Amino acid sequence: MKIATLSLDFQGRTVECKFKGELQLHLLRTVMKKLVLGLGLIALAFCLGCGDNGNNNGGGPVPIGNFSNASLNGQFAYQLVGVDTVDNFREAGVLVADGSGNITSGVDDFSQGSSVFSDQSSGSYSISNDGTGTATLNFSGGGFITFALTLVSSSKFYMIVTSASNVQSSTVASGAGVGEKQDTSVFSAPPNGTFVFRQHTISSAQGASSNVGVFTSGGGILTGSEDLNHGGSFSTLTLTGLLNSPDGFGRASGTMTDSNNVTSTFVYYIVNANNIRFFSTDAGSPGLGRAEMQTAAVYSNTSLNGNYVFGGNGDTLANFGSSRAVGAFTADGAGTLSAGAYDAVVDGTTSTNIAFSGSYSMASDGRAVLNTTPVAGATTQVFWMVSPSRAFYLLDDPNRIEDGTVDLQTTSSFSNGTMNGQFGLVMHGYVLGADTFDRVGTLQWDGNGTLTLNEAINLSGTVSSSGFITGTYSVGSNGRATGSISGLSNNLVFYLISGTDGYVLQNDTSTEIDGIMSKQQ
Numbered sequence: 001m002k003i004a005t006l007s008l009d010f011q012g013r014t015v016e017c018k019f020k021g022e023l024q025l026h027l028l029r030t031v032m033k034k035l036v037l038g039l040g041l042i043a044l045a046f047c048l049g050c051g052d053n054g055n056n057n058g059g060g061p062v063p064i065g066n067f068s069n070a071s072l073n074g075q076f077a078y079q080l081v082g083v084d085t086v087d088n089f090r091e092a093g094v095l096v097a098d099g100s101g102n103i104t105s106g107v108d109d110f111s112q113g114s115s116v117f118s119d120q121s122s123g124s125y126s127i128s129n130d131g132t133g134t135a136t137l138n139f140s141g142g143g144f145i146t147f148a149l150t151l152v153s154s155s156k157f158y159m160i161v162t163s164a165s166n167v168q169s170s171t172v173a174s175g176a177g178v179g180e181k182q183d184t185s186v187f188s189a190p191p192n193g194t195f196v197f198r199q200h201t202i203s204s205a206q207g208a209s210s211n212v213g214v215f216t217s218g219g220g221i222l223t224g225s226e227d228l229n230h231g232g233s234f235s236t237l238t239l240t241g242l243l244n245s246p247d248g249f250g251r252a253s254g255t256m257t258d259s260n261n262v263t264s265t266f267v268y269y270i271v272n273a274n275n276i277r278f279f280s281t282d283a284g285s286p287g288l289g290r291a292e293m294q295t296a297a298v299y300s301n302t303s304l305n306g307n308y309v310f311g312g313n314g315d316t317l318a319n320f321g322s323s324r325a326v327g328a329f330t331a332d333g334a335g336t337l338s339a340g341a342y343d344a345v346v347d348g349t350t351s352t353n354i355a356f357s358g359s360y361s362m363a364s365d366g367r368a369v370l371n372t373t374p375v376a377g378a379t380t381q382v383f384w385m386v387s388p389s390r391a392f393y394l395l396d397d398p399n400r401i402e403d404g405t406v407d408l409q410t411t412s413s414f415s416n417g418t419m420n421g422q423f424g425l426v427m428h429g430y431v432l433g434a435d436t437f438d439r440v441g442t443l444q445w446d447g448n449g450t451l452t453l454n455e456a457i458n459l460s461g462t463v464s465s466s467g468f469i470t471g472t473y474s475v476g477s478n479g480r481a482t483g484s485i486s487g488l489s490n491n492l493v494f495y496l497i498s499g500t501d502g503y504v505l506q507n508d509t510s511t512e513i514d515g516i517m518s519k520q521q
Contacts, residue, residue, distance in 0.1 A: 061444065061452045061454075061468045061470070063128065063129060063130035063132070063442070063454065064129075064130055064422055064444075065129050065130040065131050065422065065520060066129065067127050067128065067129055067130065067131040067151050067520075068127055068129065069099060069100055069101045069125070069126065069127050070099045070100070071099075071127055071131070071151055071154045072097040072099065072125060072127055072133075072149075072151065072154070072157070073097055073098065073099030073154065074096070074097060074099075074154075074181050074182070075094060075095075075096045075097075075181070075182045075184055075249070075250070076094065076095055076096075076097065076157070076179040076180060076181050076182065077092070077093070077094050077179065077180055077182055077250065077269040077270075077271055077277055078092060078093060078094070078095065078159065078177055078178065078179035078180070079091070079092045079177045079178060079277055079279070079288050080092065080159070080161065080175045080176065080177035081175060081176060081177060081288065081428055082161055082174055082175020082176070082428075082436070082438075083174060083175070083436045084112070084164075084174075087112050087113050087204070088112065088202050088286060089110060089111065089112035089175070089286060090110075090111050090112075090202075090279065090280070090286035090287055090288050091108065091109065091110045091111075091175065091177075092108075092109050092267070092269065092277065092279040092288060093106060093107050093108035093109055093121070093269075094106050094107050094182070094249040094250065094251060094269060095121065095123075095135075095137065095179070097125060101124055101125055101126055102122075102123075102124055102125075103121070103122055103123040103124060103125060103135065103136075103137065104122060105120070105121070105122055106120065106121035106122065106123075106137065106249075107119070107120055107121065107249050107251060108120075108121050108137060108139065108145075109267055109279050109281075111279070111280060111281065111285075111286035111287075112286060113204070113284065113286075114283045114284045115283070116281050116282075116283055118267075119139040119140055119141045120139070120140040120141075121137040121138065121139050121140070122137070122138055122140075123135065123136045123137045123138045123144070124136055125149070127149070127151060130422070130442055130454070131149075131150050131151035131152070131157075131424060131442065131520055132148070132149065132150050132151075132440075132441060132442065132454070132456070133148075133149045133150075133151070134146065134147065134148055134149065134162070135147045135149055135159075143164070143165045144164065144165060145161060145163070145164040146161070146162045146163045146164065147159045147160060147161060147162060148160050148162050148440050148456035148458075148463075149440070150424040150425065150426070150440050150441055150442060151424065151520070152424040152518045152519075152520055152521065153520065153521040154181070155180065155181040156178065156179065156180050156181065156518070157178070157179045157424075158176075158177075158178055158179075158424050158425065158426035158440050159176065159177050159178070159179060159426070159440060160174065160175065160176045160177075160426065160428075160438040160439065160440045160456065160458050161174055161175035161176070161438070161458060162456070162458060162463045163463070174428075174436040174437070174438045174458040174459075174460060174461060175428075175438065176426055176427070176428035176438040176439075176440065176515075177426075178426065178516075180271050180275070180277075181271075182250050182269075182270065182271055182272065183270075183271070183272035183273065184248075184250065186250075186270060186272060186273045187246045187247075187248065187250045187270060189220075189245060189246075190217060190219070190220040190243035190244065190245055190246065190252065191217055191243065191270060191273065191276055192217055192218055192219075193216070193217065193273075193274075193293050193294075194214060194215070194216045194217075194293070194294045195214065195215055195216075195217065195276065195291040195292060195293055195294060196212075196213070196214050196291065196292055196294050196366065196384045196385065196386045196391075196392055197211070197212070197213060197214070197215065197226075197276075197278070197289055197290065197291035197292075197392070198210070198211065198212045198289060198290060198384075198392040198393075198394070198403050198404075198405075199211045199212075199278055199280070199287055199288065199289025199290075200287055200288065200289070200314060200401075200403055201280050201282070201285045201286065201287025202285070202286055202287065202315065203284050203285045203286075204284075205284055206230075206231065206284070206285065207230065207231030207232075207315075207317075207401070208230075208231065208314065208315035208401040209228060209229065209230045209231070209285075209287075209401065210228070210229045210314060210394040210395070210401050210402060210403035211226050211227070211228050211289070211394075211403075212226065212227050212382060212384050212392045212393060212394045212403055213225050213226025213227060213239065213384060214226075214294065214365060214366065214367075214384055215239055215241070215256075215291075217243055220242055220243045220244060220245065221241075221242060221243075222239070222240070222241040222242065222243060222254075222256070223238075223239065223240055223241075224238070224239040224241075225237065225238050225239060225365075225367075226239055226258065227367075227382045227384075227394060227396075228258075229394055229395065229396065229397070229401050229402075229403075230401075231317070231401065232317060232397070232398040232399055232400075232401065233398075234396045234398075235260075237258040237259045237260060238258065238259040239256050239257070239258055239259075240256070240257050241254060241255050241256035241257060242254055242255050243268065246268075246270055249269070250269050250270035250271075251267060251268070251269050251270075252267070252268060253265065253266070253267055253268075253281070254266050254267070254268050264280065264282055264285075265280070265281045265282055266278050266279060266280050266281055266282075266289075267279045267281055273293070274292060274293035275290070275291070275292055275293070276290065276291040276292075277289070277290050277291075278290065278291070292386045292390070293386075294366060294385070294386055294387070295386065295387040295388075296366070296385075296387065296388070298364050299362055299363070299364055299365065299366040299368075299385055300362055300364065301333060301334055301335045301360070301361065301362050302333045302334070303333075303362060303366070303385055303388045304331040304333065304360060304362060304368060304383070304385070304388070304391075305331055305332065305333030305388065306330070306331065306333075306389075306408050306409070307328065307329075307330050307339075307408070307409040307412075307478070307479070308328065308329055308330070308331065308406050308407065308408055308409065309326070309327065309328045309406070309407055309409060309479060309495040309496065309497055309502070309503060310325075310326065310327050310328070310329075310393065310404055310405065310406040310407070310495070310503070311325070311326045311404050311405060311495065311503030311504075311505075311514065311516065312324075312325050312326075312393065312395075312402050312403055312404020312405070313325070313402060313404065313429075313514055314395075314400060314401045314402030314403060315400075315401045315402075316346060316347055316399055316400050316401070317399055318347045321347050322345075322346075322347065322429065322430055322512040323344070323345075323346045323347075323400045323401075323402045323512075324344060324345050324346075324429060324505055324512050324513070324514040325342055325343070325344035325346075325402065325404070325505070325514075326342065326343055326344075326493060326494075326495045326503045326504070326505045326514065327340065327341055327342030327343065327344075327495060328340065328341050328342070328409075328478055328479060328480060328495050329341075329356070329358075331360065335359055335360055335361060336357075336358075336359055336360075337356075337357055337358040337359060337360060337370065337372065338357050339357075339478065340355060340356035340357055340358065340372065341353055341354065341355055341356070341478065341480055342354050342356065343493045343495075343505055343507050344505075344507075345505065345506075345507060345508070345509075345511065345512045346400065347512075348432075348509060348510040348511075348512065349509065350491075350507050350508070350509055352491075352493075352507060353480070354374065356372045356373060356374055357372065357373060358370060358371050358372035358373055359371055360383075362383075362385070366384055366385035366386075366391075367382065367383070367384055367385075368382070368383040368384075368385065368391075369381075369382055369383075370382075370383060379396070379397075380395075380396040380397075381393050381394070381395055381396065382394055382396060383406065388408070389407065389408035389410075390405070390406065390407055390408065391405070391406040392404070392405055392406070393405070393406055407497045407501075408497075409479055409496070409497055409498065410497065410498040411479065411496070411498045411499055413477050414475050414476065414477055414478065414479045414481070414496055414499075415475055415477070416447060416448060416449050416473070416474065416475050417447045417448075418475060418496070418499045419445035419447065419473065419475060419481065419496070419499060420445055420446065420447035420499070421444070421445060421519050421520070422442050422443070422444045422519070422520050423442065423443045423444075423445065423517045423518060423519050423520065424440075424441075424442060424443075424517065424518055424519075424520055425439070425440065425441055425442065425443045425453075425455070425504065425515065425516075425517045426438075426439070426440045426515050426516060426517075427439045427440075427504060427506065427513050427514060427515030428513065428514070428515060429506070429511070429512045429513030429514060430511075430512045430513070431459070431510065431511050431512075431513070432510050432511075435459060435460040436458075436459070436460050437457070437458070437459050437460075437511075437513055438457070438458040439455045439456065439457050439458075439513075439515075440455065440456055441453065441454050441455035441456055441466075442454045442455075442520070443517060445473065449472050449473055449474060450470060450471075450472060450473070451470065451471040451472060451473045451483050451485060452468055452469070452470050452471075453466065453468070453469050453470075453471070453485055453488070454466065454467065454468050454469075466488075469485055469486065469487065469488065470485070470486070471483055471484045471485030471486055471488070471492075472484050473492075473494075475496070479495060479496035479497075479502075480493070480494070480495055480496075481493070481494040481495075481496060481502075482494075489506050489507075489508055489511075491506065491507040491508050492504065492505075492506055492507070493505045493506075493507045494517070499519070500518060500519035501516075501517070501518050501519070502516070502517055503515075503516060504516060504517055
């Protein structure tokens with residue numbers, strides 16, 4: 001049978017899809033000529049068909065892995081950050097997959113502008129051997145949403161929105177997120193223990209907010225404290241609140257009231273006894289958050305000791321303003337920071353491998369204040385320690401409302417050989433200050449300096465698939481790696497936690513895109 005080729009120009013590069021026969025080629029040409037936002041999944045489905053399918057007719061790299069529909073089996077909580085034709089939105093929920101391609105039940109929460117909705121869901125999914133695939137949620141109130149997926153393991157997947165039509169929203173332009181398998185055995189009561197949390201909300205009327213802090217929950221009653229950057233104004237507050245009892249989806253409502261007498265409402269989802277995810281139900285303030293069990297009762301400067309990497313993002317006061325940062329530093333356990341390096345894109349302006357040093361002071365509850373020179377994102381950063389190997393942070397900055405995560409590196413020295421295998425990858429952001437951009441897929445590292453990317457892309461609602469595109473990488477001993485993929489970017493930056501996990505930034509001018517990656521298991 002004749003092999004036909006269609007070349008598509010996307011983001012300044014040519015993407016080729018190969019087809020067995022002119023009929024598929026003709027159909028895809030027709031779809032691409034008439035492509036509208038709601039037809040993104042059709043284009044994606046055709047381009048995903050350009051993959052190996054067991055024959056590798058196009059030559060080159062082959063999808064690897066032992067995934068199948070059976071790999072997605074159980075109950076998963078998910079969170080999504082996105083933008084549609086109306087405004088920013090936040091979405092979260094739970095889906096139940098049967099291991100055979102069916103989503104048997106679920107619940108979906110959606111917030112945009114002043115509207116907050118909840119709906120029941122069911123649907124279907126399909127997973128290829130390399131962990132990539134698609135999923136569709138059909139809502140009981142009408143409409144649907146579709147995703148491109150990449151499984152990291154049977155317990156976690158990355159996702160981007162490819163199309164939607166539902167009662168919650170106008171047609172979705174784009175969105176990206178993560179799904180995590182739930183431990184349903186802990187749904188009998190609200191979480192108990194001390195948790196460190198971070199949350200980011202957006203509001204066109206009130207501006208963006210980053211919250212990072214700690215709370216203790218017992219019998220559904222919580223008390224705690226937080227640091228808040230609200231539209232560039234910084235404050236430290238105490239908290240009281242309530243966690244109601246979860247249902248069969250591990251989902252329940254809750255409230256928090258701060259010492260300024262501001263009450264926030266939310267839905268929370270239990271992932272397991274140590275992990276909670278949050279969805280803001282405050283009208284006009286879409287937001288997502290997470291909380292993780294704090295592992296130590298008492299902290300000091302010695303609790304921050306070793307080589308750490310971080311990744312964070314947020315908003316600025318500029319129109320369409322965005323801030324994305326990744327970096328590394330060494331803490332000596334005695335209040336001194338050294339060997340710092342960071343990369344960032346703020347309102348489209350890049351900073352590349354900027355060195356910094358500084359100092360820190362940690363309180364017994366795990367709250368640390370860091371001061372850096374020159375500025376590493378902001379003059380002052382506040383850390384809340386989840387454990388000596390992990391923290392959540394925010395910036396005390398009048399112009400950047402940014403928060404993120406810090407992880408202790410578990411590899412002492414890195415090289416090209418550290419990175420070997422196939423990784424799941426998800427990234428979200430903006431190009432040219434306005435157009436939204438999402439990617440999900442696999443990234444192969446060969447241990448010798450060659451990268452191979454296989455991605456699904458959503459550029460402001462236009463969905464496509466790259467097929468395999470190759471490039472190069474170089475890993476520094478501190479875990480800062482750089483990558484170049486022809487036609488995509490010469491400025492990919494990775495800060496590695498280990499040989500299996502890392503933070504990612506596309507450090508291009510006017511391109512504000514960041515994400516995470518994990519080695520598939």
